Amino acid sequence: xxxxxxxxxCQLTKLESKLFCYCKxxxxxxxxxxxxxxxxxxxxxxxxxxxxxxxxxxxxxSLALGCQIPKQISFFRKNYFYPDLPKGFQITQYNAYGKxxxxxxxxxxxxxxxIKIRRxxxxxxxxxxxxxxxxxxxxxTLVDYNRAGTPLVEIVTEPDFENPRQVRIFLNxxxxxxENLDVSDPYLEGAMRVxxxxxxxxxxxxxxxxxxxxxxxxxxxxxxxxRQQSLVERNxxxxxxxxxxxxxxxxTFSSRSKEEEQDYRxxxxxxxxxxxxxxxxxxxxxxxxxxxxxAKKERYVKKYGITPQVGDVxxxxxxYSDLFEKAHTDTNAKEVANIIxxxxxxxxxxxxxxxxxxxxxxxxxxxxxxxxxxxxTRNSGKLALQEMVKTGKxxxxxxxxxxxxxxxxxxxxxxxxxxxxxxxxKAVLEARQNPDTVNYIVGKIMRxxxxxxxxxxxxxxxxxxxxx
Amino acid sequence: xxxxxxxxxxxxxxxxxxxxxEEFIASTLDRVHAVEGKVHAYxxxxxxxxLNKARSIDKKIKAKERTGLFLGMPISIKDNICxxxxxxxxxxxxxxxxxxxxxxxxxxxxxxxxxxxIGKVNLDEFAMGSTTEFSYFGPSRNPWNPxxxxxxxxxxxxxxxxxxxxxxxxxxxxxxxVRSPASFCSVVGLKPTYGLVSRYGLVSYAxxxxxxxxxxxxxxxxAFVLNTIAGxxxxxxxxxxxxxxxxxxxxxxxIKGKKIGLVQQMTEDGVDKEVSAATNSAISxxxxxxxxxxxxxxxxxxxxxxxxxxxxxxEASSNLERYDNLRYGFDLGxxxxxxxxxxxxxxxxxxxxxxxxxxxGAFVLSAGYYGKYYLKAQKVRAMMKSQIDEAFKKVxxxxxxxxxxxxxxIGEKINNPLTLYLLDINTIMANLTGIPAISVPFAxxxxxxxxxxxxxxxxxxxxxxxQASYALQQTxxxxxxxL
Numbered sequence: 001x002x003x004x005x006x007x008x009x010c011q012l013t014k015l016e017s018k019l020f021c022y023c024k025x026x027x028x029x030x031x032x033x034x035x036x037x038x039x040x041x042x043x044x045x046x047x048x049x050x051x052x053x054x055x056x057x058x059x060x061x062s063l064a065l066g067c068q069i070p071k072q073i074s075f076f077r078k079n080y081f082y083p084d085l086p087k088g089f090q091i092t093q094y095n096a097y098g099k100x101x102x103x104x105x106x107x108x109x110x111x112x113x114x115i116k117i118r119r120x121x122x123x124x125x126x127x128x129x130x131x132x133x134x135x136x137x138x139x140x141t142l143v144d145y146n147r148a149g150t151p152l153v154e155i156v157t158e159p160d161f162e163n164p165r166q167v168r169i170f171l172n173x174x175x176x177x178x179e180n181l182d183v184s185d186p187y188l189e190g191a192m193r194v195x196x197x198x199x200x201x202x203x204x205x206x207x208x209x210x211x212x213x214x215x216x217x218x219x220x221x222x223x224x225x226x227r228q229q230s231l232v233e234r235n236x237x238x239x240x241x242x243x244x245x246x247x248x249x250x251x252t253f254s255s256r257s258k259e260e261e262q263d264y265r266x267x268x269x270x271x272x273x274x275x276x277x278x279x280x281x282x283x284x285x286x287x288x289x290x291x292x293x294x295a296k297k298e299r300y301v302k303k304y305g306i307t308p309q310v311g312d313v314x315x316x317x318x319x320y321s322d323l324f325e326k327a328h329t330d331t332n333a334k335e336v337a338n339i340i341x342x343x344x345x346x347x348x349x350x351x352x353x354x355x356x357x358x359x360x361x362x363x364x365x366x367x368x369x370x371x372x373x374x375x376x377t378r379n380s381g382k383l384a385l386q387e388m389v390k391t392g393k394x395x396x397x398x399x400x401x402x403x404x405x406x407x408x409x410x411x412x413x414x415x416x417x418x419x420x421x422x423x424x425x426k427a428v429l430e431a432r433q434n435p436d437t438v439n440y441i442v443g444k445i446m447r448x449x450x451x452x453x454x455x456x457x458x459x460x461x462x463x464x465x466x467x468x
Numbered sequence: 469x470x471x472x473x474x475x476x477x478x479x480x481x482x483x484x485x486x487x488x489x490e491e492f493i494a495s496t497l498d499r500v501h502a503v504e505g506k507v508h509a510y511x512x513x514x515x516x517x518x519l520n521k522a523r524s525i526d527k528k529i530k531a532k533e534r535t536g537l538f539l540g541m542p543i544s545i546k547d548n549i550c551x552x553x554x555x556x557x558x559x560x561x562x563x564x565x566x567x568x569x570x571x572x573x574x575x576x577x578x579x580x581x582x583x584x585x586i587g588k589v590n591l592d593e594f595a596m597g598s599t600t601e602f603s604y605f606g607p608s609r610n611p612w613n614p615x616x617x618x619x620x621x622x623x624x625x626x627x628x629x630x631x632x633x634x635x636x637x638x639x640x641x642x643x644x645x646v647r648s649p650a651s652f653c654s655v656v657g658l659k660p661t662y663g664l665v666s667r668y669g670l671v672s673y674a675x676x677x678x679x680x681x682x683x684x685x686x687x688x689x690x691a692f693v694l695n696t697i698a699g700x701x702x703x704x705x706x707x708x709x710x711x712x713x714x715x716x717x718x719x720x721x722x723i724k725g726k727k728i729g730l731v732q733q734m735t736e737d738g739v740d741k742e743v744s745a746a747t748n749s750a751i752s753x754x755x756x757x758x759x760x761x762x763x764x765x766x767x768x769x770x771x772x773x774x775x776x777x778x779x780x781x782x783e784a785s786s787n788l789e790r791y792d793n794l795r796y797g798f799d800l801g802x803x804x805x806x807x808x809x810x811x812x813x814x815x816x817x818x819x820x821x822x823x824x825x826x827x828x829g830a831f832v833l834s835a836g837y838y839g840k841y842y843l844k845a846q847k848v849r850a851m852m853k854s855q856i857d858e859a860f861k862k863v864x865x866x867x868x869x870x871x872x873x874x875x876x877x878i879g880e881k882i883n884n885p886l887t888l889y890l891l892d893i894n895t896i897m898a899n900l901t902g903i904p905a906i907s908v909p910f911a912x913x914x915x916x917x918x919x920x921x922x923x924x925x926x927x928x929x930x931x932x933x934x935q936a937s938y939a940l941q942q943t944x945x946x947x948x949x950x951l
Contacts, residue, residue, distance in 0.1 A: 038570050042790050044563065045550040045572060045669040047704050079786050079833075081811070088789025097843075141807075143794075265833035267786050267842075270676035272705050 002225060004167060005159035007195040008214075009152050010178060011125065012057045013185045018149035019124045020048035020091065027146035028189070032130070040149035042087035047271050050075075054151040055102065055275065057183045058122045060285055061153060062103025064177055064292060065117050072276045074100040075122075075269040080262060083143050084127040092123035092154075094266050100274075102153075110169050116158040125150040153183075159197065164221040167196070171214050176293050176316045186214070196221055200228040203238035208252055210244040220245045224252055296321060304333035313341045319354055320345065326361035327368075335368035343385050358392030359385075366395035379451045380404040405452060410461065413453060417461055420444050432466055469495040471632040472948065475541060475689040478635065482529065482539045489522040489529075489540030493584060496542045500586070500633045503951055507609045507618075509628040511547045513587040514554050518542070521584045528582075536582030537696060543578060544634040546622050547588040548595050549680065550669040551575050554585070558671050559603035560593045561817040562791045564798040572669020573704065574638060574680050574697045581696050586634060589624025593819045594788065595640055595673045597621050598648050598891050601882050602821040609878065610652060611951045612918055616875040619652030621645040625683040626653035631951055635684070636693055640670055642678035643776055644870075644895025647907035650683055651870035651920025654909040654946060656937070657683045658690050659895075661927045662902035663708040665694075666701030672787040674780035677899040687908065687938040691715035694930060708928070715934055723757050723939040726932075727863040728923075729764030734868035734894045743869045746911040746919045751867065753943040754936075764859050764866060768852045769897060773889055775852075776896040777825075778832050778845035785829025788822070791815065824885065853901045860926040865936055868894050870907040870922040874915070894922060904930050908937045910944055918946075 015025045021039035038046040055073070062069055076094035093101035103120035127145035155174070161167050171194065175186040186192040194217045199205040208224060211217045228238050243252040291299070297315035300306040306314070314321050320340050328336040344364070348354045367384060370376045376384065376399065387398045399405055421428050424444060431438045438459070445458055469491065473481070481487045497515050504510060525540040545551060548558045550568035557563045571579065578585070592602040600608040600623025608623040610616040611631040618627045622639025626649025629637050639646040641659035650657025658681045665680050672678075682693035695716060700709045728751070735747060751761050793800055793814040800817075802810055818826070832841035859866060872894055881887050898905035904927070907920040921940065925933035 038568075041795065043550075043568065043570075043796070044556065044558070044566065044671040044790075045548075045568065046570075047668050047672075047675075047706075049703060049705055077786050079789055081789065081792070083792070083794060083807075086790060086795065088792075089786055263835045265786070265830060265835075266838070267782060267833055270706070270783070271672075 002162055002198065002200045003159040004161035004164070004196060004198045004221060006155075006157045006161070006167065006170070006217075007197075008155040008157075008171075008174065009125075009193045009195075010155065010184050010186065011188075011191045012054055012151040012153065012183060013188055013191050014182050015051065015053055015057065015151055017051055019051050019054055019122070019151040020149055023149065025150055027150060030146060032142070032144040033146060035146040036148070040086070041145055048091060048269075050272050050275070051151060054122055056285065057151075057181075058102040058120060058153050059277070059282060060181050060289055061178070061183050062106065062120045063282075063286055063289060064181055065103065065106040065108055065120065065155070067103030067106030067117055067120055068099070069103060069277060069282055070099050070101075072100065072274050073102055074274045075272045077267045077269050079265045079267065082126065083141070084129050084145075084148070086127065086145060086148055090124060090126065091269055091272070093121035095119055095121075096266065108170075108173065110166060110173060113160070113166065115160045115166075115170055118156045118158050120156075121154050123152050123154055124148070125152050159199075164218045164225070167221060168218045171217070172316075173293070175214070176318070179318045180290055180293055182290065198224050198228070200225055200232060200238075202232050203228045204240035206238065206240065207242040208245060209242055209255070212245070212247055216245060216247065219250060220252055223250065227252070300337065304328070304337065306334055306337045310337050310341050313345070317345075323361060323364065327364040329365065332365065332368040332372055335372055336364055339364055339368055339381070339385065343382055344389070347386065347389055357389055359389050360392075363388045363395055370395065370399070374454055375399075376404055377451060377454060403450070403452075410457065413457060414461055416445060416448055416453070417458070417465065420448065421465070428466070435466075438462060438466075471496060471499055471635075472685065474686040475635060475684070475692050478541060479539055489525045489584070490519060493518050493522040493540065493542055493586065496586065496632075496634060499631075503611070503631050503633065506614050506951065507611050507627050507631050507633075508606060509589050509608055509624045509631060509633055510544070510587045511557055511559065511590050511603075511605050511624070512555055514585060515587075517553075518584050518586045525582050525584075536580060538578065538581045538583035540582055540584050541636060542586045542634045543583045544587055544589045544625065544628040544637040545575060545585055546591055546595075546625050546637070546639045548591060548640060548671040548673070549575060549638060550671070551585060551588065554588055556588065556671065557604070558594045559591045559605055560819065560822070561604045561798055562793070562814070563796075564604070566796045568669070570669065572680075573666035573701045575669060577696050578638075583636075589622075589628050589637060591624055591645075592621035593822050594671070594784070595621040595642055595645055595678075596784065596821050596825055598644065598888055599878075599882070600624065600649070601878060602819055604819060607878055610875055610917075611949050612654065612875070612912075612916060615877055616917065617652065617878050619649035619871070619875065621648075622657075622683065623649045626650055626655055626657065629653070629655045629683050629685060630949055632949070636689055637683040638680055638693075638697075639683050640673075640678055641681045641895075641899065642674050642780060643892045643899050646681040646683060647870050647895050647905060647920070647922060648891075650907040650909070651922075652875040652918060654912070654918035654920070654949070655683055655685050656687050656690050656906065656908055656941070657681060658694065658906045658930075658934075659898055659904060660694065660698065660930060661904045662899075663706050664698050664904070664928065664930065666697075666699075666704040666707050668701055668703035672783070674783040675787065676783060677776075677779065677902075687906075687934060687941050688716065688719055690906070691719055691934045691938075694934075698930075710928065713931055715931055718931075719935060719938045721935045723754055723759045723936050726759045726865065726936065728754060728759050728761045728865045728867050728936075729859055729863035730761060731769070731866050731868045732763050732765045733767065733769040734872070738872055738890075739869060740873045742874065742911075742913045743872060743919055747867070747869050747921060750910050750921045750940060750943075754867075754940060757939055757943070761867075762863065764863060766852070766855050766859060766897070768848060768855050769893070771848045772852065772896050772900060773893055775845040775848035776892065776900060777828070777889055778841050779849065779900070781825040781829035782833050782842050783829065784822075785826045785833065788818075788826055791818075821885070849900045852897060856897075856901045856903060856926075864925070864932065866924040868922050868924075870894060870920040874913050874917045874919065898924055903927050904933050906933055906937050908940050909946055910940070912946060916950065
C-alpha cells in the first residue's frame with residue numbers, strides 16, 4: 001500500500017510584522033535587503049521579540065485542524081549552517097521533550113477518510129539565496145534577507161494519504177481554510193510550500209523537497225510512485241533518501257545531500273520565555289473563529305435549501321461566500337447562490353478578474369429578487385449581470401438601458417403570439433398535431449420579444465390557444 | 469583633580485560649579501594615558517566624542533536646560549555590549565572591525581541620562597574566562613600589582629574603575645565575570661537578578677544565565693547606576709515587568725535584625741587562609757551591626773561547576789554559530805577559497821578557550837548526548853534553585869568569599885583550564901539560579917592583593933542586598949590603589 005505524508009510550510013501572510021522584530025512580514029516586490037534590522041539580521045547582541053499575533057493565528061489554525069493546544073508553548077533553536085540563516089540557527093518549536101508546539105494530534109476528514117495532523121509549529125523563514133545568472137554553475141550567489149524572520153507555521157501530517165488525489169483534495173481544503181481563517185493568502189508566490197514523503201509497497205521511504213508550488217506536489221508524487229513501482233518490479237531496492245523536484249523537467253532527482261543525517265543540536269530558546277496559554281483566551285479565539293467551510297456548506301444546504309453541489313462550490317471560495325453572505329435575504333438566498341455559482345463565477349474565474357469586478361452585493365440581491373418576481377427572465381438576468389460586472393451601474397438603470405424588463409401583461413403577450421401565429425401558420429398546424437414541436441413557436445416569440453417574454457406564461461397562452 | 473570621588477560627590481561638585489564635565493573628562497583621559505601602559509584596561513577609546521559631549525553638557529548646565537542624571541560622568545563599557553559608532557570586538561579577532569548600528573538598551577539609557585562613554589574595555593574573548601588573559605588584544609593587568617591577573621571576564625571593567633580610568637563601568641556576568649574582577653581589583657560589582665536588566669545589545673555567550681551589571685568603587689554608585697539601567701525592555705522578552713524601585717533611597721537602612729547564612733560549601737575546601745580570615749572578619753562586623761549569622765549547607769554546589777560549563781558551553785556553541793564573516797567581522801579576503809573552506813578559515817580565528825567551549829557545547833547538544841549532559845545539567849540547576857528557595861526561607865542573605873583564592877600571576881594557570889574553571893565555584897550559583905549577588909571589597913592581603921566578600925539575596929531583592937552591602941562597605945577603610 002502506498003503511504004504519503006506531508007510537511008506544509010505556510011507563511012502567516014496576514015500579519016503586519018515578522019515573527020521576532022518590527023520589519024514587515026510582506027517582503028515581496030521590494031529591493032533586496034531593504035526589509036531588515038539588527039534582529040532579523042541576527043546582529044551580535046540582538047534578541048528576538050515574539051510577535052504575539054503569530055501565536056494567535058497559529059492557535060486559530062490549530063483549533064481549526066482539530067489539534068490539542070498545550071497549556072504552555074516554548075521555542076527551540078535548530079542549529080545548522082547556511083548562508084541564508086543569519087543567526088546560524090532557526091527559531092522553531094520541537095516536541096521531542098514534551099509537546100510544546102502550538103498544536104498536535106489533530107485530524108481532518110476528506111471524503112470520509114481521516115488525515116491525522118501530527119503537529120503544527122511556529123517558526124521563522126530564512127532569507128533567500130539568489131543565483132546570479134540563474135545557472136547552477138554560476139560563481140556568484142547573492143543573499144537577500146528580506147524574507148528572514150517571516151512568520152511560518154509548519155503543518156506535519158501522518159502518512160495517511162493513499163494516493164496523490166487525496167493529497168490534492170487535502171491541500172485544497174487546507175488552502176481554503178487558511179484563507180477563510182484569515183491566517184494566510186496561500187496563493188501568494190512562496191506562501192505555501194509542500195514537502196512530501198512517500199513509500200510504495202515493499203519500498204523505503206523517500207522525501208520529496210523543493211516543490212515550488214503546492215499544485216506541483218501531486219505531479220511529483222505521481223512521478224515518484226511510478227519510479228518506485230518500476231524499481232520494485234525489477235527487484236531494485238528503493239534507496240531511502242531525499243529527492244528534489246525539478247520543476248522544468250517534471251521529475252524528482254536524488255539530491256545526494258546528507259540532510260537527513262544532519263544533527264541539528266536542538267536547544268531550548270531561552271531568549272523567549274515559556275508562554276502560558278490562557279484557557280479563556282483560547283476559548284475566546286474559538287468563539288470568534290470564522291465558520292469552517294464544512295459548517296458553512298451545511299448551513300447553506302439546511303437553511304436555504306441550496307443544493308449540496310452549489311453549497312460546496314460557494315462555501316469553499318471565501319470571496320464568493322462573503323459576497324453571498326452580504327447579498328442574500330431569507331427569500332432570495334437560493335437564487336443568489338445560483339447567480340453567483342453559475343453566472344458570476346463563469347465571468348470572473350481568476351484572482352485578477354475578481355479584483356476588477358464592479359459588482360456589489362446589492363446588484364446581486366436586486367437581480368435575484370427581479371428573477372423571483374418575474375420581472376426579468378434568467379436569460380436577461382445573465383445580460384444584466386454582465387453589464388453590472390463591467391459598469392457597476394445599478395440594476396434598475398441597466399434594466400431600462402438594455403430594455404430587459406419582462407413582457408408580462410398577458411394582453412400584450414397575446415398580441416405578439418397572435419402575430420406569430422399569423423406568420424407561422426404551418427408551424428401552428430404542426431403543433432396542433434404534435435405538441436412537442438411547440439418549442440419552435442416559443443422560440444419565435446422569444447426572438448420577437450428579445451427574450452423578455454416569460455417562457456412559462458408564453459407557453460400557457462399558446463396551450464390555451466391551441467387547446468391542448 | 470581627585471578622580472577617586474564617588475558619583476554622589478561628583479554630582480555635587482558639578483552642580484556647585486566647582487568642576488566642569490569637560491575638566492573631569494579631560495583629567496580622566498589624562499589618567500588613562502598615564503596608566504594604560506601598565507594595566508591595559510581599554511580596547512578602544514572614544515576621546516574626541518567624549519570631550520565634545522562633556523562640553524555640550526557643560527553648556528546645558530550653564531543654560532539651566534534639562535540635563536540627565538549622570539551629568540557627564542565618565543563610563544567605560546565592556547566590549548561585548550553594543551555601542552553605535554564605537555566598535556564592539558568582544559576581544560575577538562572575529563569581530564575586530566564590527567561596529568554595531570545600534571546601542572544596547574543599557575547604553576542608550578545611560579546616554580539619555582548624559583553619561584559619557586569614554587571607551588570600550590577588555591575582556592576574555594566573548595566573555596569566556598576568569599582572568600582576562602584570553603583577549604585577542606592581550607591581557608589586562610591588576611592595578612594592585614600589574615604582574616597579577618585582574619580577574620575576569622570583565623577584567624577591563626574592574627581595572628578601569630579600580631585604576632581611576634573611569635567612574636563607573638558596565639560589565640557582564642555569566643559565571644562571575646563582574647564579581648571576579650571586582651574582587652580581584654578591590655571594587656564593587658553587582659550581578660543583578662536574571663531579567664532585571666535588559667540584555668538587548670549584550671553579545672550573547674550563555675544567554676539563559678548572564679546579566680549586565682555595574683562596577684563602581686562605592687556601593688552607592690552601583691545603586692545609582694542600577695536605578696537607570698534596571699527595568700522591563702520590550703526588546704528583551706526575558707526582562708520582568710516590575711514597578712520601579714529606588715535603589716539609592718534608604719541605602720543606609722542597615723542590617724540590624726537580618727539573618728545571614730554562611731554558605732559552607734563556599735568557605736571550606738580550597739579556600740585561601742587570608743580569604744577565610746577576611747570572611748570571618750566580615751561576618752563578625754556584620755554581627756556587630758546587629759545581624760545574625762548561621763551556617764547554611766547547599767550541597768548541590770558540588771555539581772555546579774560541571775552544570776555551569778555544560779549549559780554555558782551548549783549555549784555558546786549555538787550563539788557563536790553566526791560568526792561567518794559574511795555580513796560583518798574582520799578583514800579576510802575571499803580570494804582563493806571555496807565557500808566552505810572560507811568559513812572554516814574564518815572560524816579558525818577564534819581563540820583557544822572559545823574553540824574549547826564551542827566544541828564542548830556542540831558535543832553535549834549532539835543527538836544521543838543531550839539527555840546525558842544538557843538535561844542533567846538543567847536538573848542540577850533546578851535542584852540548586854529549590855535548595856536556594858529553601859535557604860531563603862531561613863535567611864535574608866547568603867555570604868561567602870567572592871573568589872576562593874587571592875589574585876595570581878598572569879600566565880600562572882592559563883594552561884590548565886580545569887583549575888581555572890574551578891575558581892568559579894563561589895560565583896556560578898547565582899547565575900544558575902538567577903539570584904542577585906554582589907562583591908564588596910573588604911580586605912587587602914599581606915602581599916597587597918584585594919579580597920572581596922560576596923553577598924547573595926533572593927530574586928529581585930537588590931534593594932535589601934545593596935543595603936547590606938552598603939553596611940558592609942562602611943565597616944572598612946581600604947588603602948588607595950598603589951598605581
